[in-house]
Amino acid sequence: MSHFSYQNGVLNAESVPLSQIAAQFGTPTYVYSKAALLENFHAYADACRGRDALVCYAMKANSNLAVLDLLVREGAGFDIVSGGELLRALAAGADPGKVIFSGVGKTVEEMKLALDKGILCFNVESIPELHRLNDVAGQMGKRAKVSLRVNPDVDAKTHPYISTGLKANKFGVAFSDALDTYRAAARLPHLEVAGIDCHIGSQLLDDAPLLEALDKLIDLIDTLAAEGIHLHHLDIGGGIGVNYGAAGDEPPVPVGEYIGRVFQRIDAWRAAKYDGKPIKVIFEPGRSIVANAGALLMSIEFLKPGEEKNFCVVDAAMNDMMRPTLYEAWMAVQPVTPREGKALCYDLVGPICESGDWLARGRELAVQPGDLLAMMTAGAYGMSMASNYNTRGRAAEVIVDGDKVHLVRRREKPEELYALETIIR
Ligand code: LLP
Numbered sequence: 001m002s003h004f005s006y007q008n009g010v011l012n013a014e015s016v017p018l019s020q021i022a023a024q025f026g027t028p029t030y031v032y033s034k035a036a037l038l039e040n041f042h043a044y045a046d047a048c049r050g051r052d053a054l055v056c057y058a059m060k061a062n063s064n065l066a067v068l069d070l071l072v073r074e075g076a077g078f079d080i081v082s083g084g085e086l087l088r089a090l091a092a093g094a095d096p097g098k099v100i101f102s103g104v105g106k107t108v109e110e111m112k113l114a115l116d117k118g119i120l121c122f123n124v125e126s127i128p129e130l131h132r133l134n135d136v137a138g139q140m141g142k143r144a145k146v147s148l149r150v151n152p153d154v155d156a157k158t159h160p161y162i163s164t165g166l167k168a169n170k171f172g173v174a175f176s177d178a179l180d181t182y183r184a185a186a187r188l189p190h191l192e193v194a195g196i197d198c199h200i201g202s203q204l205l206d207d208a209p210l211l212e213a214l215d216k217l218i219d220l221i222d223t224l225a226a227e228g229i230h231l232h233h234l235d236i237g238g239g240i241g242v243n244y245g246a247a248g249d250e251p252p253v254p255v256g257e258y259i260g261r262v263f264q265r266i267d268a269w270r271a272a273k274y275d276g277k278p279i280k281v282i283f284e285p286g287r288s289i290v291a292n293a294g295a296l297l298m299s300i301e302f303l304k305p306g307e308e309k310n311f312c313v314v315d316a317a318m319n320d321m322m323r324p325t326l327y328e329a330w331m332a333v334q335p336v337t338p339r340e341g342k343a344l345c346y347d348l349v350g351p352i353c354e355s356g357d358w359l360a361r362g363r364e365l366a367v368q369p370g371d372l373l374a375m376m377t378a379g380a381y382g383m384s385m386a387s388n389y390n391t392r393g394r395a396a397e398v399i400v401d402g403d404k405v406h407l408v409r410r411r412e413k414p415e416e417l418y419a420l421e422t423i424i425r
Contacts, residue, residue, distance in 0.1 A: 063088055097120055199237030
């Protein structure tokens with residue numbers, strides 16, 4: 001169910017009118033629904049109940065401390081991709097024993113930090129990374145738990161920028177090299193080979209490619225076991241995609257169904273080969289936890305009719321929400337207070353000095369300057385990808401809980417944007 005709905009002619013987040021939020025906090029502002037966030041997390045957590053499983057929220061999707069804190073309190077683990085994300089997760093109270101570290105370019109400093117904090121596992125992506133981690137762990141007198149990110153060469157059939165499991169991608173160890181890489185890892189004294197992982201891409205609406213990847217991981221686990229390399233966990237990567245609401249879009253497979261199918265396959269395999277002995281299963285969903293829990297609230301500055309196109313100039317821009325211009329992603333835009341009158345076809349653009357600064361194209365809207373608009377399904381990869389381009393302070397963020405609104409990140413002030421800079425004389 002959507003936690004954004006029209007009540008008395010005004011779009012609400014839970015039971016707070018977005019117009020009230022705009023009046024109180026200004027625009028652009030990211031608005032998140034706590035109920036939606038928890039519901040989305042529980043779609044995963046509940047489907048894993050009673051299992052040896054861990055849901056590690058991929059915090060790159062939205063790393064606001066308040067979001068992380070809500071998830072910590074529900075028992076979430078975290079998938080991180082930098083030392084900064086680790087410190088953020090810990091600042092929100094995350095249990096380091098539930099943190100996994102993904103990414104192709106972990107620095108020595110990041111490895112040290114993660115080892116010092118005692119994270120659950122490093123998802124290692126190359127042989128040089130194995131050696132670096134072995135050296136760092138050795139210097140610290142520790143053994144690092146590792147999982148190899150195997151590239152199963154499965155076509156996720158998603159946008160090329162967010163497809164990661166093909167041979168041509170920079171990610172992971174090629175499937176054909178995996179066995180040798182595991183052998184190499186098993187020989188390194190300061191590493192403990194703990195698991196296997198993959199991540200084939202994001203915004204997958206169908207789970208067939210994920211299950212195909214799972215089958216490949218299962219085969220590999222059997223091959224490794226035959227060599228005496230026994231893995232304790234299997235991490236199948238990111239979550240299911242979300243419905244952005246574009247015409248003709250297929251609905252995503254329900255999360256519970258997908259997870260049910262994963263466990264069905266795993267149970268059948270363990271029953272046949274390992275006397276039913278379980279293996280820990282890790283999921284790393286990001287988008288599906290936060291996307292539909294968030295909207296980007298903005299105001300219309302000007303309407304600019306043109307010969308070829310009508311432009312609706314808003315106060316949000318590509319620096320606030322990169323997805324449209326970066327991936328040509330279609331994001332729904334709704335008036336906060338729909339008005340009667342003739343709709344015109346608009347391109348929604350921001351004030352940034354680039355033609356690429358657009359948020360939506362060809363939308364039928366009956367609007368006037370000063371009206372509020374909400375970009376829907378904006379909770380994932382929105383604020384976390386925002387920048388300060390054009391010296392624009394990043395948007396405020398609020399979380400709505402029933403009839404209460406909490407400011408969880410205030411708007412940045414311009415002077416804060418150059419506070420770290422110094423003039424040379
Ligand atoms: N695990 C790893 C190793 C990942 O690289 C990602 C996402 C995830 C998990 C989470 O995947 P999800 O559940 O969110 O699909 N900025 C792009 C998406 C980039 C995804 C990067 N990796 C977008 O806005 O569409």
